[in-house]
Amino acid sequence: MAFFFQELVNGLTTGALYALVALGFSMVYGVLKLLNFAHGDLYMVGAYVGFFVIQWFGGATSLSIPVPLLLVIMFALAAGLVGGLGVAIERFAYRPLRDAPRIAPLITAIGISFFLESAALLLFGAQYRVYNTPDFINAHSGITIGSVTINSVQILVLVMGLILMVGLQQLVNWTKLGRQMRAVAADREAAEMLGVNVNFTIALTFFLGSALAGVAGVMAGLLFNQVTSTIGFIAGLKAFTAAVVGGIGSIPGAMLGGLLIGLAESFVTGYLSSTYSNLLVFGLLIAVMLVRPSGLLGQAQLQKV
Amino acid sequence: MSDPVLELDRLSLSFGGLRALSELDLGVGEREIVSLIGPNGAGKSTVFNVITGVYEPSSGDVRFAGRSIAGLAPHRVARLGIGRTFQSLRLFLNMSVIENVMAATYGNTKAMPWESVLRLPRARREEREVRALAEDVLSFFGQRLAGYRWEQPAYSLSYANRRRLEIARALATSPRLLLLDEPAAGMNPAETHEVTELISRLRDERGVSILVIEHDMHVVDSCSNRVVALDHGVKIAEGGFDRVAAHPAVVEAYLGKDPGALSDGG
Numbered sequence: 343m344a345f346f347f348q349e350l351v352n353g354l355t356t357g358a359l360y361a362l363v364a365l366g367f368s369m370v371y372g373v374l375k376l377l378n379f380a381h382g383d384l385y386m387v388g389a390y391v392g393f394f395v396i397q398w399f400g401g402a403t404s405l406s407i408p409v410p411l412l413l414v415i416m417f418a419l420a421a422g423l424v425g426g427l428g429v430a431i432e433r434f435a436y437r438p439l440r441d442a443p444r445i446a447p448l449i450t451a452i453g454i455s456f457f458l459e460s461a462a463l464l465l466f467g468a469q470y471r472v473y474n475t476p477d478f479i480n481a482h483s484g485i486t487i488g489s490v491t492i493n494s495v496q497i498l499v500l501v502m503g504l505i506l507m508v509g510l511q512q513l514v515n516w517t518k519l520g521r522q523m524r525a526v527a528a529d530r531e532a533a534e535m536l537g538v539n540v541n542f543t544i545a546l547t548f549f550l551g552s553a554l555a556g557v558a559g560v561m562a563g564l565l566f567n568q569v570t571s572t573i574g575f576i577a578g579l580k581a582f583t584a585a586v587v588g589g590i591g592s593i594p595g596a597m598l599g600g601l602l603i604g605l606a607e608s609f610v611t612g613y614l615s616s617t618y619s620n621l622l623v624f625g626l627l628i629a630v631m632l633v634r635p636s637g638l639l640g641q642a643q644l645q646k647v
Numbered sequence: 648m649s650d651p652v653l654e655l656d657r658l659s660l661s662f663g664g665l666r667a668l669s670e671l672d673l674g675v676g677e678r679e680i681v682s683l684i685g686p687n688g689a690g691k692s693t694v695f696n697v698i699t700g701v702y703e704p705s706s707g708d709v710r711f712a713g714r715s716i717a718g719l720a721p722h723r724v725a726r727l728g729i730g731r732t733f734q735s736l737r738l739f740l741n742m743s744v745i746e747n748v749m750a751a752t753y754g755n756t757k758a759m760p761w762e763s764v765l766r767l768p769r770a771r772r773e774e775r776e777v778r779a780l781a782e783d784v785l786s787f788f789g790q791r792l793a794g795y796r797w798e799q800p801a802y803s804l805s806y807a808n809r810r811r812l813e814i815a816r817a818l819a820t821s822p823r824l825l826l827l828d829e830p831a832a833g834m835n836p837a838e839t840h841e842v843t844e845l846i847s848r849l850r851d852e853r854g855v856s857i858l859v860i861e862h863d864m865h866v867v868d869s870c871s872n873r874v875v876a877l878d879h880g881v882k883i884a885e886g887g888f889d890r891v892a893a894h895p896a897v898v899e900a901y902l903g904k905d906p907g908a909l910s911d912g913g
Contacts, residue, residue, distance in 0.1 A: 509764065517763035518753045518774070521742070525750040528739035535699050537725035537754025537820050546760055641741065 344489040349612040350605070355496045355565065357604020358503030362558040363581035364588070364596040365510060366428075366551025372527040372591040373547045375444065376436065379451040382578015383458035384428055384552045388420040388559025389569040390462065393471045395419055402474035409478050413498070420556035428552025429545050437541070455578070462571035471569045479564070499561045506554060507597050513550075514593055523547055527591070576620075583627045589640020598638060602626070650713070651676050652824050652856045653698070653729075658707035660697055660880075667693045668880040670707070675824065678850055680857045682867045684891070685877035686900055691860045692734060693880070695826050698858075699731055700724040712823065726754040730817035731826035734860070736809050738801045738816070745797040747812060748781040751819040784819045787853070788845075807838045814845070818853065825849060827859040831866050839863055846870045864892065876900065 363385050370378045395416045400406040407415075435454055439447045475481075475495060484493035492500075514520035522543045525533040534540045562577070563569050580603055588599030606626055607619045630638065651674040660668040668690050675681045683691050696702050698709055700721040709717045716724055725731075730751075739747050756777065758770040785792045788811050796804070804812060810830060817825055830846065831839045843866045849855055861867050867874060867888060874891040876884040878900035884891045891897055 513764050516774075517760075518756060518758060518770070518777070519760045519763055521746055521750045522753060524742055524746075525739050528741060529737045531701070531721075532733065532737035532739075533750065534721040535701070535725055535731055536751035536816060537722050538750065539722045 345612065347488075347490040349608045351490060351492050351496060352612075353605035353608030354601065355499050355604070356608060357601035358499055358507075359558050359561050359565070359600075360577075360580055360584050360604050361597045361600025362503060362506060362554045362561070363577055364584035364600045365507070365593060366554045367578075367581045368585040368588070368590055368593060368596040369523075369547050369551045371585065373523060373530075373544055374436065374440070374447075376447050377451065377582070379448075379578060379582075380431060380454035380458060381551070381555055382576075382581060383455050383462075383574035384424050384555040385559040385562065385577050385581075386462060386569070386571065386574030387427060387458065388424045388556030389563040389573060390466060390471070390559075391420040391423055391556065392416045392560035392563045393473060393569050396473060396478075402477035405478055412478070416560050417502075417557055420560045421553040422556075424556025424559070425549040425553035428548040428555075431552075432545060432548040437544075455574070459571050459574065466571065468570070473563045473567045473569070475564050475567055495564050499565060502557070502561070506557065510550070510554075511593055519543070519546060580623060583623060586637055587627055587630045589637025592637065592639045592641070595637055595639035651710075652679075652712060653858065654708075654710040655694070655698075656708040656710065658694075658697065658709065659705050660693060660702055661705045666880055668697070668704075671877075671880070671882055673875055673882070675856050675858050678854060678856055679872045680846060680850055680859065680870055682871040682874045682888075683858060683860045683877060684862070684864075684867060684874060684897075685883075688879075689877040689900070690880040691877055692828060694877070695731060695828055695858075695860070698724070698826060699729060722754070725820050728821065728823040729826065730820040730822035730824070732810075732813040732817050732828055732830060734828040734832065736813060738809055738812060740802040741800060743798050743800055744792065744804065744812060745778070745781050745785065747801050747816050748784055748819045749777050751816045752777045752780050752821075754820055780821075781819060784815050787818070787848075788815060807834055810834070810842075811845075814849075818849070818855075822855055825855050825857045827857060827861075829860055829862060831861060831863045839866060842866065843869050868892075 363381065366384070367378060367381045370376060370381065395412065396402055399412055405412060431454055435450050436447050439450060479494050481493055484491055484497060514523060522533070522538045525536070525538055526540055526543050530540055562573070581600070584599035584603045585596050586599070587602060588595030588597065603623050603626065606622055610619045610622045653675040655671050655673040658668055658671040659666070671694070673694070683694060685691055693702070697704055700716070700719050700723070703718045708715050711727060711729060716727065739750060742750065756773045758773050762770040763774070785797065791808060791811050792815060801809065801812060814827065814830065827846070831842045834842060846857060846859065846866075847870050850857060859871070871888060874886065874888050875882060876891050876894070876897045878896070883896040883900060884894040
């Protein structure tokens with residue numbers, strides 16, 4: 343039983359991480375109906391940002407600043423820089439194609455993904471960069487209930503993930519920006535003619551979604567330790583799966599999908615073998631699509647009268 | 648006519664070789680209701696799209712309250728005080744009734760995104776004001792969009808109520824000029840009558856000037872101060888309803904040359 347709960351905790355942690363990436367994916371799809379395949383690579387950039395922050399302050403073993411401050415700087419910088427990168431990508435790669443047939447920005451998104459991956463390879467090299475998290479966050483600290491341990495990094499990821507998800511949900515449901523985002527998602531032209539600054543709203547959506555991916559990248563660095571230029575590909579694919587399983591365009595759906603995939607992965611790895619984890623994740627996608635094509639929490643497309 | 652709210656000055660618009668509007672002059676005065684009529688494809692909705700900034704005129708000018716607005720982005724035009732509805736309904740169907748109205752009310756608020764995320768005082772105050780304005784606008788429609796419907800999703804409304812909600816949403820932008828695109832389309836005679844009254848009330852109680860596209864001649868007759876007829880993007884008649892409706896060019900545009908031939912059975 344302890345093993346079960348341990349896997350549950352592990353699954354929720356990676357699930358929270360997938361959910362954060364899936365949220366950005368889903369938000370961008372919501373406002374632009376664009377599958378942003380470069381989204382996973384923003385997560386990779388976030389992981390690198392975290393790594394370089396650690397190096398900047400003396401490296402994992404000889405930090406020149408307290409660990410909490412380091413974490414704040416890592417997350418803030420990753421959110422800001424990756425958010426900005428997302429806005430720049432929208433401005434220069436997607437906006438010129440906004441009225442083009444939908445296949446054009448889709449191909450562009452794949453191109454941007456390759457561009458980011460290659461740029462990271464060129465700038466940072468092919469070798470794995472290692473966070474060495476245990477050198478500055480004690481791997482044995484945390485909460486132990488019976489024989490189940492939730493270590494400090496997992497607590498950090500779970501708590502931050504929860505705060506960000508609740509915050510985003512509040513933002514989308516109850517604020518000016520959220521209502522304008524939903525208006526743009528529903529009918530961009532109508533929203534514009536009712537005084538909504540569509541370009542600004544779309545840019546902000548990209549900023550928020552990308553910043554979440556950046557934060558998730560730092561979390562991944564802390565959790566899994568290793569960063570390289572290709573980690574974005576599979577993360578992006580899983581986030582996409584999470585978004586689709588939950589119902590693309592739906593924010594609670596992205597969260598649910600992310601958690602489900604994290605849990606599925608963790609249990610399969612724990613009880614069977616990690617060999618089968620991807621098989622199961624994408625099997626799950628196919629199963630959900632067969633039963634509910636619009637995703638678990640997705641709304642069937644409304645017919646316009 | 649006193650200082651016009653809206654003034655189209657020799658307005659022309661071409662798409663490639665197709666001339667959608669040519670040399671169109673049109674004015675809407677303070678608290679005036681002007682109807683735009685004409686057969687399908689005459690360019691009526693195109694006029695709306697040029698005014699609201701969807702299309703930039705090929706030549707000529709659009710002036711609103713004395714200021715040229717030709718080529719301004721649609722959201723800027725809306726914020727200056729021009730609200731519109733759409734011929735094919737374009738509500739935000741998954742949002743609630745009141746949110747549809749609120750989304751249109753934010754145009755002139757100042758709170759920045761982080762302020763609304765953190766619920767800082769200015770954002771909260773604006774949120775209250777926006778909600779109050781939305782409630783005020785909805786209550787203008789009385790029982791039709793009564794309080795118990797406000798939290799329902801827009802897709803749950805009946806067709807006629809969707810049309811009303813579109814007008815409410817346009818009204819939420821605090822416009823000086825309303826552009827109504829076929830507000831009575833698809834409505835039954837009782838609902839049509841109600842829309843006619845509504846249009847007059849919008850002018851009398853809300854003080855807005857109105858440019859309305861309408862095919863229902865009862866509506867046009869009973870609420871317009873002036874009627875402008877278009878055909879092939881050209882103004883063919885202007886004046887009171889009776890005069891325009893009887894104008895030979897208008898009759899020809901709708902029925903073709905020699906309508907007398909119809910009654911001869913030929």
